[in-house]
Amino acid sequence: MTGLLAAATSAADKRAAFRAGLASGTIQRFPGAFNPLVAKLIQDIGFEGVYVSGAVLSADLGLPDIGLTTLTEVAGRGQQIARVTDLPVLLDADTGFGEPMSAARTVTVLEDAGIAGLHLEDQVNPKRCGHLDGKAVVPVADMLRRLGAAVAARRDPAFVICARTDAAGIEGLDAAIDRAKAYADAGADLIFTEALRTPADFEKFRAAVSIPLLANMTEFGKSELLPAATLESLGYNAVIYPVTTLRLAMYAAETGLREIAATGTQSGLLDRMQHRSRLYELLRYERYNEFDSDIYNFTLERIDDGRIA
Structure with a gap:
């Protein structure tokens, strides 16, 4: 019966595996799962983790990715997916579903749902897709409050808190690097910089930031689609393919x-x-x-x- 009705691996062990993977020197590949069955397929094929995309969850509900989904909806789908896989699940928590106190609550709810980690972004709430023009980011101080609340609310120290910055396409790459450094100082375990365009951009970001980095290889966006081996050689620790399985299926x-x-x-x-x-x-x-x-x-x-x- 073990591992039949639910994953055999505990949430704590999945979080430990996620952290170990980020420190391993081997890039951790997290394809997006739009339902639990796809998560089982991701594990069966041999990937290192599963990603739950906010854009995909919105699309699955017939909604655009503009901050219309709720914490309850996202946590519910995340829990369904985490329940069936032994892999760590990284979940897109948008801007934390509200003000800093909401970001804090988001951490506790997702911990209880068995998620291994989340990412919070520095967009103005309500957010929009990271590869569209017209985005706006909050002042650094606002994001530090958002991120600080999340870090303070964490009960399991192994739960991974990733900070995403959308500043590269708005304020420039140097500003995004400065934000990433500030977010790392505020307690982020992992940095996700959105919409970098070229290998040189990825390389520059890696050279400037000391903590683990995540790359987003989404199709039809602003980033050149780089192979996982290339990203690994550039020093990236994780890569997500957020919408790929949904696009294929649709x-x-x-x-x-x-x-x-x-x-x-x-x-x-x-x-x-x-x-x-x-x-x-x-x-x-x-x-x-x-x-x-x-x-x-x-x-x-x-x-x-x-x-x-």
């Missing part, structure tokens, strides 16, 4: 639906579908059957006159 779903609409049948799509047997393998159907048999494989004993004992 493209496949739209293509398939259009073919059904045009032809009236899905028969031509079968070779592009996950087979039932593979789904059952991910869900560990056979283990559930074994578990069920172990529980209910008793026989009824009867006493001498034939009645059930």
